[in-house]
Amino acid sequence: MAKKTKTVKSIKVNADLCNGCRACEMACSAFHSEPKYSSNNPARSRISVIRRPLEDIYVPVYAGEYTPAECLGRNSYILDGKEYKECEFCRASCPSRGDFKEPDSGLPLKCDMCESIPALDEPLCVKWCMVGALEYEEREVEVDEEEEQPKVSEMELGLEHLVDKFGLHKVAESVARLTKKED
Amino acid sequence: MRYAETGYNLEIDLTRGSYDRVESDVVDTELYLGGLGTNAKIMWDRVPPETEPFSEDNLLIFSAGLLCGTPATGCNRTIITTLSPQTELMCFSMMGGFLAPEIKYAGYDKIILSGKSKDLVYIWINNDKVEIRDASHLKGKGAIETSKIICEELNEPKAQVAAIGAAGENRVYFASIEQGRSSASRGGIGAVMGDKGVKAIVVRGTKDINLAEPDRYFDLCYEVMDYIRFRNENPIPNVMPILAGLGSPQEMKVHDEKWHTENFMWGNSRVRRRDFWNEEIAKDWEETMNSMQRRLISCYNCPMTCGATIQPPGMDTYMMKCFSKLTYTMAAFSDLEFGLGIAQAATEHGVDGFSAPQVMAFALELLEAGILKPEDFPGLPEENEGRFYYLLDMIVNRKGIGNILANGTYWAAKEIGNGAEEYAHNNIKKIEQLPLKLGMMNPVYFLMYSTGEKMNITQIEGQFPQAPFATVEEREAFVKDWIQVPDDKFKDYLMKWEFRGEFSNPYYPTIDMCCEIVDWMEMMHYIDDALGMCAGLSSFPLKPPYHIHNYPKFIEAGSGIPMDEEKLTKAVKRYRTLVRANNIRRGMRRADEKPPENHWKKRFPEYEAELLSAYYKFKGWNDDGIPTEESLRDLGLGYVADEFLAKGILKAGADAPQESASE
DSSP, X not given: OOEEEXXXXXXXXXXXXXXXXXXXXXXXXXXTSSSTTSEEOGGGOSEEEEXXXXXXXXXXXXXXXXXXXXXXXXXXXXXXXXXXXXXTTOOOBOTTOSTTBOTTTOOBOOOOTTOOSSOOSSOHHHHHOTTSOEEEEEEXXXXXXXXXXXXXXXXXXXXXXXXXXXXXXHHHHHHHHHHHHHO | OOSSSOSEEEEEETTTTEEEEEEOOHHHHHHHOSTHHHHHHHHHHHSOTTOOSSSTTOOEEEEEOTTTTSSOTTBOOEEEEEXXXXXXXXXEEEEOSSHHHHHHHTTOSEEEEESOOSSOEEEEEETTEEEEEEOGGGTTOOHHHHHHHHHHHHTOTTOEEEEOOHHHHTTOTTBOEEETTEEEOTTSHHHHHHHTTEXXXXXEOOOOEEOSSHHHHHHHHHHHHHHHHHHHHSOOTTSOHHHXXXXXXXXXXXXXXXXXXXXXXXXXXXXXXXXXXXXXXXHHHHHHHXXXXXXXXXXTTOOOOOEEXXXXXXXXXXXXXXXXXXXXXXXXXXXXXXXXXXXXHHXXXXXXXXXXXXXXXXXXXXXXXXXXXXXXXXXXXXXXXXXHHHHHHHHHTTOTTHXXXXXXXXXXXXXXXXXXXXXXXXXXXXXXXXXXXXXXXXHHHHHHHHHOSSSOGGGTOXXXXXXXXXXXXXXXXXXXXXXTOSSTHHHHHHHHOOSSSTXXXXXXXXXXXXXXXXXXXXXXXXXXXXXXXXXXXXXXXXXXXXXTTTHHHHHHHHHOOOOOHHHHHHHHHHHHHHHHHHHHHTTOOGGGOOOOXXXXXXXXXXXXXXXXXXXXXXXXXXXXXXXXXXXXHHTTOHHHHHHHHHHTSSBTTBOSOOOOSOO
């Protein structure tokens, strides 16, 4: 099978260093605003700091895949005597909760590592985390070419969510109607 | 479209139980910026001078600063303005934390409370949706406990809560408003909140804050972040550790308390213990702090970690920062373990960390002096530390003698009489000050203490070093990269300043220099209070990342309002004068503007009078401290001049000294 290399981008989260300031949320939402940097709104952020100071809980969590259905079972964790609630570490934009959804439309949000042209040196949340809780790493790995999935674009992600919410038929109808208007 | 600000205030009438989202005038932003500046305008326009602090007509304004909610690092302060029950003047206590940005994201610049609710309520603001909800189940609950209960019952873990404890509900004159890791404490604003029947304000916002020139604004932010890194790596040499770095004084990190414990006063600001600190105490206190401290924490969008979560044995966790670490310890002649413990209870009750310990030490002094009697303290524990817990409980619940003490040392002494006034010795304008008693009168500090209208020295000092440097080399090292000065002449002033001789206190810096130095320091604090910037990254520490040269750019790129240093300086002067005008209208005069008599051993009454007159003149005020008609009109405050003339506070055409009303 043909091999090719791909770049894996990762952010190492050192929750022990997190001071709970949420600069990462602010920066993320500013980067993804339109036009870039023109506004900010942590509720639109693709990173969310779970912050419960009295219990000493500080965990930055990144938005992952959208899921149309919540898990059948749930977990909570106790680590070092601190109890993390159900789903607290989960990255999914999921019907079970309000996290990682656009506050206006409810459309899912997903971290894209601030991919842009020109590329940033590091995702903006990392740049703004001055206490060192977020560290950006890149590494090359070899993968089978065929196993590589094409990237789901942000638009498709949104469409998928709309289809789940309203059904394919209705979405198709709307698209057709909009197409007519454009004509 | 409005940039940086939202352009809307939330007006809540508690008497009628109604609310309204009201658009603000963009012209006011240009004239008064925001935060404290526009608060002062609202107080002037809407709160007549005869209004009592505990009255339906008094307003309680929670204002975000102009740049809160923008990406500017450390810009997170809520400026709370009302009439203080303690001073009976306009007060403006501030707090960092997370509330101000959340207010902005909810779509408001200010939350303005008027009227009074008959029953205890809390206010739930979720973007456009506002509910005034029953809070009877929260009566008597601690401030932090209240926040926790509300977030759980609303199922809103991300909501921000500002709450009062029992002290606020019972209208203790030094009650605070607590918000997680921060509190707005000075002037008894918590008592006004309690008087209005509001237990808590709860805010959740999910809207955008826009920037006028985004790319320019981010570049400015990156310059500030780089400078913070530079300053963290390069602490200022030849000053005490607490002054070397940035942030609110880093009391949670610094363990060496030799300076505070040996230079600040113990008890009721009475006793200096010059040989207090030793290795054993150092070790003991460091162990105490390490055993109770769980993590260093920050306010919104700030890397400075000035606060800490503290868990005293057998008590709930709370958050602390700055000098409240030692105020209870020193008032009680006790140790750090006691101080960190009682501060937990005091935070839940919601009292000011400067005033509360002094009031308690004052009460015990009166008992010892026989002015208060043992029967005034039924059930008083024998043990010293227990007495402080006892007094805290009496005060916050206004039980027995606590009902009198709850009004602060000034008012309590007046009521107790029989010589008690002598014991309320550490006040300025009726409010308890830092426990400091020093030797030689310092002319810069004399002016700051006298004329400060924030009633706290930490809220006016900062930019100019507190003491001269010993050698010319040290001075040169300090001034060489002192970019924050508005003018290079300040470098010359510092270069010549000596510990002894011709160029030392009290006659150097000269009167003219003192006026300029104090004016600069005060200006930086007033800018912070309008923008919502934390003093810890700006007006308070030496060589901060925000200063008069980059602030106009931040305001312009953020809000879109054209700004330069001259225009900003004038705007600050305008609303600083308006703050004074509010207080002059309420009767404040020159006679009120003085440090405690025993603040310095060596005083120079005639020279001090000369200093004060010169500073008034420099500020455009007459010899009684009243802004002159000419300076008011020049600042665009003609409406103030008109009222002063109509009321006879000023006389037409005569900017000559007026008869003092309060002398």
